[in-house]
Amino acid sequence: MDNKGRIILTLKNKFQDLEKKLENIIKGCQQQKTLAQKELFELMSEKMYGICLRYGGNTNDANDILQDGFLKIFEKIHQFKFEGSFEGWMRRIFVNTALERYRGQYKVINIQDGYKELYDSGYDNIMSSINADELLLIIQELSPKYRAVFNLYAIEGYSHKEIADKLEISEGTSKSNLSRARLILQEKISQHYDVDVKMRL
């Protein structure tokens, strides 16, 4: 077998071993064994906390969402049928838990505004220089409704229809929330980075 084949086989074996270990942890959680639950927490908490920080407006909110999220995971874990991505399943539960927190705050009053565009060349500069922590802080400055819609659309990849269902708003509200969120984010980034902006009427 050539080098390429050996690399693939090694990775495949590694992935299979780790899948097996994760499977055992999940099964342990399904039997409500504390040791397994703790292991799952240690495994996934950092990734899930990232989601909590994005949807929560501040660290305290994020902490609460983390706690509620894991409790919900442990409650619902028997529903996981070992089909599809486990991480994806966990993420969905955490997103829903986070959204639940700000229930009722997603309806918005439309504000028509002139909007500024991010100057194209500025984008490339920003891409390399900005780091995730800074972006997180910027996102946290949004109000819950903008934060939720932007997160769901731009990062999670839901459609406006799906977002409307989740937040119990209309598709139109979702769209206008998204536009507004983008505007605000653009402004904040350009303020942060002194980027040229073009005014468009």
Next chain:
Amino acid sequence: MSGENQNIDHLFSKKLKQYSSKPPMDAWDKIEQKLAEKPQRKPIVMFYRVAAAVAILLATGSIAFYLTTNAPETSIIQTAEENNLTTPAEKTEKDLFTKNSEVKNTSEETSGEPTPPLPGKNRNSNSIQSVSNTVPPSKDTEPVILAKADVTIKEYTETQNNITSDTDEANTMNAISGAKWSGLNSSTKEEIIIKETDNQTSESYLALLSEFENPEISSTDFNKWMVGGQAGPQYSYRQVTSNNATPEYIDMLNESETGVVAYAGGVNVGYKPAKRLTIQSGVYYSKIGQSAAASYRQPVSIGSDENNFFDLPGRSVNSNITTENTPSLNVATSMGKVDGQIADGPKDEVATYNAINSQYTGITEVNQYMEFLEVPIIARYAVVDRKFDFHLLGGLSTNFLIASPVYLSDGSYFKETSGLNTVNYSSTVGLGFGYKFAGNLLISLEPQFKYYLNSVNKSSSTNYQPYSFGVFSGITYSF
């Protein structure tokens, strides 16, 4: 959607999609506390457990009924029944596990003995180690649940001993946490690969991700070129035919000539147009020939003393004996004629003295060789292409004669056989057994049979077509 909108979406998505951050230190403790407060038993679990208990009762009852009608011993069975009836909720758990061996199930991993009580940190709060309730309701619920319980609990118990708090493993597991059962998320794979390899090599690993998704090796994914060397012994002989010689003459030739063992070796270059097919050429040196009988004679003139004897022609014991010249050797074989003087009579032969001709004559063995530089073109087909490979080979070769030495029985060089073609053609067939190691290297053992397609000698009296059989060891490097 305008480009700028996509930019901002993309910016946040790229940076934050997989964003991870360490939660506060007390996060788990708070969760653990809340878990302890919550009631662990779920109504739906309760339903199955009660259903299972009832089913067991019925099963036990019917077994008991059957046995009591057929056997005198009933006390043990009735005690078991009583046990089942006393505290169904609490006893159910133990019964579930002890009854495993009695219930027929579809699990492959069931052991015969009852499963011991489960380990667990808070046995009081998690008082019931509940049966896995991922099984949907069905008519066969009872045995299937028990089967699953046995399997999952056994597996988990075994795993408990293996899971360590090794940081390394935890980090890798963190990376793999997106594992799914039909495969892994590509972003997760990327994480693992980047963590596992250097930054420099991680790109090549990432490029293999698509390979990992599609396990079939693409048609161009193998080393197409190879170089190598081979050498080994070969036994050679020949086929002799003739147009105008008598069969008796041919027989005589075959009687007096035998094959020789010599050797061959060379270097080769190969190209793989397809995974199992190799076209190969190269340059080889090959020594073939035959061993033949030759006669020699030594004319002598004897001095006045006729009674003197000689050991051998050419050796004078008595100073009265004079010899003319040195012995002459006459090689007349199917390959060709070689005549000439030899320095001395062959030591291990006994000459006979012919008084009439005044000469000693004798027969000796000579080795008549032909040395070729061969340029083959060989096709190889891999019948088995794994770590061990087996292939068939065949081809043709153009062979250039570079020498045709004749050696005496003592190994000394005599002369060149003349009258041979410079350019000859042969065909080859063979088998190859190979072993791949160190990635690109292959060692091989190949028996080969080669047969000359033309007669190597120009003479019209006999056609001399050599053949050889050799076993060659070789090493090949692919790139």
